[in-house]
Amino acid sequence: MKKIYLLLIINAVLILNASKMFAQNRADTLTNVITLRQSILFALRNQPAVKQASIDQQINERDIRIGLSAWLPQVNSSGVYDHYFKGSPVQSTTPGVVSSIDEYSSLGLQASQVIYNNDVLLASRTANYSRLYYKQNTLSSQINVVSDVSKAFFDVLLSEKQLNIINEDMLRLQRSLKDAYNRYQAGVVDKIDYKQATIALNNEIALRKQTSESINAKLAYLKQIMGLNTKNDITLSYDSTTYEKEAYIDTNQTLNVNNRIEYQLLLTQKNLKNLNVDYYRWGFLPSLSAVGSYNLVYLNTHFSDLYKNAFPSAYGGLSLSLPIFQGTKRLQNLSKAKLDVQRTDLDVINSQNTINTEYVQALASYKSNYINWQILKQNVDLAKDVYNVVSLQYREGVKTYLDVIVAQSDLRTSELNYYNSLFQLLSSKIDLKKALGTLAVE
Template sequence: MHPALFLLLLCPATPHRRRALLPVALLVWLLRAVPALGQQAPARPVPPSPDFSLEQCLQYALSNQPLIRQARLDEQTNEADIRIGLAGWLPQVNLTGNAQHYFQLPFTVFPNEQGQQVPRQIGLRNTSTFSLAGTQALYNNEVWLALRSARPSRVLYRQITQTAQTNVVADVSKAFFDVLLSQRQLGVYQADITRLQRALKDARARYDAGVSDKIDFKQAEISLNTSLAARKQVAESIKAKTAFLKQLMGLPNEQALQLRYDTLRLEQDALADTTLGVNPTNRLEYQQLQTEKALQAAQIGYYRWAFLPALSAYGNYNTVFQNNEFSRLYSRRFPSSFAGVQLALPVFTGTRRLQNLRRARLLDERLDEDLVATRNLITTEYEQALATYKGYFADYQLGKRNLALSQEVYDVVNLQYREGIKPYLDVLVAQTTLRTAQLNYYVALFQVLSSKVDLQRARGELPINY
């Protein structure tokens, strides 16, 4: 039970005692509520499992990336600004009160019976006034601008948030593929080291048996050391790339991160339709400029119609208390009330309105030029992204074929070496070729995936809903 309620229940049923304890109970309630107010901000969710697929990485980033959180806060701030501007359409009501005491009553000059001007003191020494005044805007150019700008302003900030989401999706996807590439490279080097260790052991045994000279196992040892050094470099790079991915996701650095993926699905995802064109209106950059033109149109309308008068209605209710004795000041009141309509017409503003109107129209023309430049830029970006994707996809297809051929060559040469037909140098060359083919294949695969992200982004089709 709440302590304030418990305090009221324990007090006697006497009404005046309960009224006396009511402020105390309210104070207790406020003291308990204040700490709770500081704990309203929810903590960022931490996934229970460290395994992340690409979709889960994007979901987490879209919820926790600081840039996206800032963009959403900007949306809320803009909404507050809109409501502040639209508040001018609502009635504005003010209540004022004052009390004053005259040590000397003011003098007023009145004519007497002879027509002479004689000063006289009038009024009462104690006066208190309460006034309730209200105004209602019927037409005002300022609040009309706020009304016309509300919708495009909301759209603009929503587009800014979507732009931030698009950037995060693109960056997180590329970083995800970059980490996967290093992990696959690490696997290639690990498999290569296993083969070299086995080859080194066989070459050493052949040398000890007098079948071959020491050149074979020396070459095997050199290749093994080279692969060990390369594996160490790749293993260290994975740590740095994983930290960068965590930063892009907004994931705490102490949180474990293990990537989960399906190679077959990645190969399927690498395919993209290159016959589609590009529509600049799908790009958020172009849409933002169109929204800015809508806001600029509202600004032009504001200056164009700024010569119109502002019309408002007002009302006032006053209550005056007067008495020479302060203890009886509020014993009698003298009310008064009135209502009216006010018209304010700007007669001459030093051509400021015309200059502002001219400036607003020039800014609108500049936005038109921005639209043309952005359309050309989008077309260029698309052509570059398309060319890059096609080039990487061709490398990927050749790399996949070379990988299959290199594996077949290595298997045959290794078998022939074991049968004494081929020298160890041929095995070493085939093994190096296989390792290079594997590395080239994975590099090409993840380059295709990254370039597909750029291609989708250039088209304005990169999904941001996960």
């Protein structure tokens, strides 16, 4: 029966360890087709910079607990054993008689409790600000990841749209080449038209290859900032109509520097440095602790009889340590800490100016990209109408093939410019929200 119980216990332990290992090794998964939101959420879980910020937050929490642990009672034990080869003269209980003690041992328990200590007080006062700083630092990393992933996602989408436009243009060029060649065979035109069509088609084939390779490079960068294994294949899912709706943002919003995480970090740093000033300002105060000890002393001439009799002793009291003169070290540190605060004040002012400049630039970029997008959207419709009319007129012999090439080039350029302006607008919207401090971490 005992063996059965032992086997059950061993199996339970093995299953528990296996489940822990499985939980630790389970990797974050991602579908092959991803949206912008999915890519952002995956990056927030797996991007190394975000993970490092989270680990820094945990390390800081351990540092805080280490500092605050000094407020708790400190208990230590000690033990001593000495053998005197020539003996140790010890006064015996009989007056006038000296006996030689060969063996000595003591066991003790010491305890102390801090009542006031400047170092421990600083650890207590800085705990909340320190937690806030590392929490804000993690949020800053997350905001940067949201911005970087969004822009990289849009960059890949832009190249994919460009590739689609090039493929559509190649179909038109192939039709034009066929028409030009048939007209040449019919003797209506000379061979210049279909040779020009061949040149245009070859150029488009080369451009398609270049664009296709650029997509691979941009996808690799997107995987990198997402924290995704480069071996994983992903396809981006998007809806142009949805992105057109999401391109709008209220440009009448007022800038508030307090919304910027960079500014919040500086203010938290300043609070920590002000506490450092207080630490050196009150560094002349004494340290006070309650102390106590309990000891057992053993004496004998033979080791075998050493621990038969014990002589106990105990005490309790207060321990006071007062710094009298430290060679002006405290005053110098105090002056240095004050200068450090003044320097941070200048960082705060500079940050306000920088944030305002970033906002003005981001707002100007968004407004110009928005106007550009609206104009280029009209150009696409116009270029499609022109190409359809010119292509029909060429087949009827009214227009030359040069007119067809120009119309095709205008249509392709207008479509490329339109999508380029759309994704530039989306990227500038990200910059504007980041400058306003309203870019949400989803």
